Amino acid sequence: MNVRKLLLPALALLLAACAGPDRIVLLPDDQGRVGKLNVGNAGGDTLLDSAYATASASGGHKAEAGHTDADSVHQEFAVVLAALPPAPVSYTLFFISDTDDLTADSRAMAPAILAEIAKFPAAEVVVIGHTDTQGSDDYNDKLSLDRAGAVKQQLIALGFDASRISVAGRGKRELLVPTADGVPEPRNRRAEILVR
Amino acid sequence: MKATRLGFLFATGILATAAAQADDIAGIFKVVNGGVSVERKGVALPAAIGMAVYQSDQIVTAADGSAGITFEDNALLSLGPSSRLALDRFAFNSTTHDGVFETTLRSGKLAVVSGKIAHHQLDAMKVKTPNTVLGVRGTKFLVEVGG
Numbered sequence: 001m002n003v004r005k006l007l008l009p010a011l012a013l014l015l016a017a018c019a020g021p022d023r024i025v026l027l028p029d030d031q032g033r034v035g036k037l038n039v040g041n042a043g044g045d046t047l048l049d050s051a052y053a054t055a056s057a058s059g060g061h062k063a064e065a066g067h068t069d070a071d072s073v074h075q076e077f078a079v080v081l082a083a084l085p086p087a088p089v090s091y092t093l094f095f096i097s098d099t100d101d102l103t104a105d106s107r108a109m110a111p112a113i114l115a116e117i118a119k120f121p122a123a124e125v126v127v128i129g130h131t132d133t134q135g136s137d138d139y140n141d142k143l144s145l146d147r148a149g150a151v152k153q154q155l156i157a158l159g160f161d162a163s164r165i166s167v168a169g170r171g172k173r174e175l176l177v178p179t180a181d182g183v184p185e186p187r188n189r190r191a192e193i194l195v196r
Numbered sequence: 197m198k199a200t201r202l203g204f205l206f207a208t209g210i211l212a213t214a215a216a217q218a219d220d221i222a223g224i225f226k227v228v229n230g231g232v233s234v235e236r237k238g239v240a241l242p243a244a245i246g247m248a249v250y251q252s253d254q255i256v257t258a259a260d261g262s263a264g265i266t267f268e269d270n271a272l273l274s275l276g277p278s279s280r281l282a283l284d285r286f287a288f289n290s291t292t293h294d295g296v297f298e299t300t301l302r303s304g305k306l307a308v309v310s311g312k313i314a315h316h317q318l319d320a321m322k323v324k325t326p327n328t329v330l331g332v333r334g335t336k337f338l339v340e341v342g343g
Contacts, residue, residue, distance in 0.1 A: 020342030022325040027336040029309060035334025038319075041327060048337075057327040058342060077338050080276030080305040083262040085226035087309065088270050121226045122246035124266075196266050 021058035024048065025073060030087060039063040086120060088196035092176075093151065095189045097132075098143070100150040103186070114158055117195050124196050125165045127151045132188035133172045133181045145169030147191045221248040222286035223267035227274065231258025251286045255279075257304065269295060271311030271321070279304020284324075288313055300324040306339040308332070 026048040028034050037048040039055040043062030046055050052070065057063035074081070091113045093106040102110060117123055129147035131140040148167035156162050177187045225232075225247045232243040235254040241247075249255065249265060257263055257279045264274040269288045275281055280302040288295035293316035299306075301323060314321035314332045321332040325341050 022327045022342050023338075023340040024325075024328070024330060025338040027338065029334075029336040033335060035310070035332075035336070037333065037337055038331035040329050040331065055328070057325075060327065063328060073338065077276070077305060077307065077340075079262050080274050080279075080307045080338070083227045083229065083264040083274035083276070084307050084309065085264040085266045085272050085274070087272065088266075122224055124224065196270060 021056040021064075024055045024057075024063070025068060025077075026053045027051065027073065085196075088194065089116075090195070091116070091193045093191050093193070094186060095147050095191070097184060097186075097189060098134075100143070100146040102150075110154065113193070114154065117155070117193065118158065118160075120195055123160070123164060125155060125160065126194040127155075127165065127167045128174075128192045128194070129167070129169045130174055130176070130188060130190050130192070131172050132185040133175070133179050133183050135172075137171055140171040141169055143169075144171050147189075151191045151193060220250075220287075221268065222251055222253075222283060222288075223249045223265040223271075223273075225249070225263060226266050227262070227264030229262045230260035230277070232256070232261045232263045232275075249283060251283055254282045267297070267311060269293070269297065269311035269313045271297065271313065272307075272309040273299075274307045276305035276307075279306065281306060293317075295320060297321040298324070301339050301341050302326070303341050305341075307337075308339070309336045310334050 024037060024039055026034060026037050028051045034051045039046045039048060039057065041057060042060045046063040046065050048055055052068050054066040054068050055063035056066060093110060094103045095101060096103055117125065127148040129144035131144050148169055152165050152167050155165055175188050176190060177185050179185050225243050225245055228243050228245050233240045233256050234243050234249060235256060243263060255263060255275060257275050257277055259278050262276055266272055282300040282302065284300055285296050285298040293312045295313040297313045310321055310332050314334055318333060319331045323330040323332065323339055325339060
């Protein structure tokens, strides 16, 4: 009798009977940065700290380190990777001095930005208004909130659910370009739109 | 157009809340494909885009299902087909960024982009599988439970 003929089906049965190991793959993020993962269990710890480093663990044994590549990952994990939600994004719009009216440049950009925001599924939006350092704290607190409110109104006009948009005014507390008090600075007259 | 990837900066200091309570929203479904449900207090609810998830929920995908959730700390998680993920613990303070984020992948495939909880505090984010506990120090990774 041919031993090999018996052995192969037996081996196949054995493999089918035990579940495969748990697998972990560390990926570069969208900016190309690579983090770290500690894969631990009763058998010990395995540290993953390079792109496409892998760990496989089964039966309480210490995870075995290994390596894969981008092509294999995109084949094996295509569906789960495609289901990742979009990364949070921020946009900045600028205003005319002492008003909640957008500058001509920002007014021209606004439709494209708002259209990008509209692509986010079930978007949660935070709008934060800012001013330059001209004027009092109280005046700028109100002006910054008015700027955020003006952006919120544009979003609502486009059909956004008002309950998904929160606004805040930071006055002259968070300058994009640091200046002394009382200095006109167009880049500080702005609203940040944070979307996720 | 100025578009900045936010990473860990989303709404820092805004939306300030007290320490998170157990009934606070943990995350929101942003992607739902095929059969996806949430098991909450013994009841299976069909998932939909915009639906909230909470600590103690289990997310279950069918053979044709996949789902993506954005969490309050900006972490992004997605599940592949035939997967089950338990949200064991979730708490996040948006002012201090203190928090805890512990999940268990019981079956299937999980993709993670960690958020402010993992960035702020070493080992505050953990993913368990039947054979391992992952201490997450960032950022993007995949997990598959064998079987």
